[in-house]
């Protein structure tokens with residue numbers, strides 16, 4: 001069976017004390033079930049949580065890797081408010097680039113995203129590049145594609161698995177990279193999506209905020225890929 005990705009995206013939710021609780025609950029549940037499999041677990045947390053999250057995960061040996069949700073298109077320098085690739089690399093190995101919320105609310109352009117990717121790759125970060133259609137341009141140097149149809153993000157209405165599977169297949173053929181699906185994935189919708197060969201994993205927003213729900217999603221994938 002192929003290795004799956006399960007990637008949580010906390011967006012601009014969750015403060016420090018909630019995060020510590022989340023990790024404790026997830027850790028306890030995970031080790032109670034002690035499952036060995038090939039699922040790659042990544043959590044994209046707000047910048048403020050990267051350091052404490054890394055400390056927790058290292059101390060308790062929890063098999064979650066960390067990611068950032070955004071990255072500066074610039075390197076080190078006079079760019080007030082920016083978090084650059086080297087700063088992220090101190091704590092995390094993944095980064096989301098081009099999430100539709102960054103494109104929509106922060107007007108990130110194609111050129112900016114290209115600079116972000118360049119910065120990320122210079123610091124050896126794994127880039128998860130988000131697109132909303134198979135027609136989107138995808139730079140060659142990204143590592144993983146996340147297909148997130150805009151109408152499915154945060155609406156509770158995931159895309160029909162047939163359509164999602166078809167688009168993910170096209171993206172896979174176009175890029176040769178692993179392709180994730182994201183957009184209202186929940187315990188109710190994951191089974192249909194898991195049956196689609198072209199889907200290599202999931203990018204999960206809302207359902208990643210609850211550690212028990214996130215663990216159940218993990219269990220579903222583990223059972224499917226066993």
Ligand code: PGA
Pocket residue numbers: 009148152153154155156182183184185203204205206207
């Ligand atoms: P959602 O978010 O699971 O809450 O729809 C997915 C995403 O935006 O990455």
